[in-house]
Amino acid sequence: MPEHAPDRRPTRVPSPGSYDFDAIVVGAGPAGSAAALVLARAGRRVCLLERGPFPGSKNMYGGVVYARVLDHLVPQWWEEAPVQRWVTRRATVLMTDHQALTVDYRTSAWGEAPYNGATAYRPDFDAWLASKAEAAGAVLVTSTTALGLLVDDATGQVCGVRTDRPDGDLTARAVVACDGVNSFLAKEAGLYPHTEPDHFTLGAKEVLALPREEIEKRFVLSGREGADFEIVGCTQGIPGGGFVYTNLDTVAVGVVVSLPGLAASGKRPEELIAGLKAHPMIAPLVEGAELKEYSAHLIPEGGYDTMPELVGDGILVAGDAACMCLAAGIWLEGVNFAIGSGEAAGLTVDAALKAGDTSAAGLAGYRQRLESTFVLKNHRKLRAAPHLVLSDRVQTRYPALACDLVEQLFTVTDPLPKKGALKAFLQGRKRAGLKFSELARDAWAGLKTFG
């Protein structure tokens, strides 16, 4: 596909005699703040650059932070992190236009320390995590866009960034690109061989205000308990999914759709949200709620096989910039992978600075670190998942098959005798137009991927 990102080449500069910082981290999202936190704690002079007026102001997501990865970085983080609700009710929903089959799990254990998932507003959560990096000694510079990379003319190694401030060149021995899903810095460094629209999904979300007690009544929650529904089959035939989750006094409803699928459908994102809100299962949950904020963001869902080179001379890539979002069926995670990869990047840069080599060879330990942690272990294991999950069968035909099957089992057909489950399944398979070979192949692929 044609590239429309600005065709930028790094600016070649003479070797800096001295460096402004040991490391520059671009982007104060969860990846950048984790990297800066680790580096600052190691005593490094680190600059954390953010183009928004405050960290988190450009960020948006599909609802849940799984922050177990913070346990060792910020002990007892749950006592201070700006959390909306603790997810104690998590549901996976298979939907057709008039049916819904739900696996609805709840446990009070997730409502107590150390917790499992939390809903949070990213502008609050990301600003909080950046403040931890700042408290450790990182220099947070907001309202400043990195325009491109500086490259040492003598060594060809990245040695800083050009910013949009007057005299805004900043030099460092290493740059950590945590500049988000569009990562112009990683592209400029030549780390992305190709970017295809089908590596991405678009998330669009409405945040809807309701009184706190009303939310608790509708979602059957109490105190700070929260609910998170993840839905497949609700995107009008476009590969993707939907979500509904609770904040303290707002409910978020959104869709996530394949970019080429959306573009080809001719449907608009807000129409898809309206369709989900009108579904008989969802409508009573959001009835009468007032729109407080509409938002949208791209998600790098392509997984392991679409990641860029993670390291170049003087540069590493982490978080969304490195396609670290995991979108694999029942696992829909991103913030934790951003923090995990950012931490690994910070540790790698610190070790490289110690060894006096921040070339690609000196930074090569980054991939090994990631491979030895959940970040690339999970991504590698689930590398086939995005393809499977976004297939037409998983998207529309299996939800319809499952809903029809349960409907037949639960419908009393007197005076006709009951139909057996196997017969109902076989009829449903036929109606859904599914071949036995497809079922077998997907079952095997599913077992291999998720098993």
Place this chain on the structure above:
Amino acid sequence: MASTTVPVTTPHTAVRPAGAPRWAPVSFEDRMATVDFRVAPQAHITVDNDVCKGCPAKQCVTACPANLFVPTSDGGILFNYEQCFECGTCYLVCNGEGAITWSYPEGGHGVVFRRS
């Protein structure tokens, strides 16, 4: 003060017509008015209309979540950058070579999310 007006109540059994929205419709303008934008003096999107005129698909028009791209009668594209979410959808779905060039707005400008 006595009133003779019979209070109008909606019976709980009232059947809502299928597909009728259960909330007040929000115009797209009002939808975008819920978002805080600090508009930069300079546009961060440029569109080459000569390329757009040869593009039959114009997928940016429906895919852009902020509805920033509008087809014109002469086959081109009219756009505004002021209410951009800075997501990148437009340049990724664009079929025309070099039709949309896209970067980030000047630091401190552009979208400012609050409850995202």
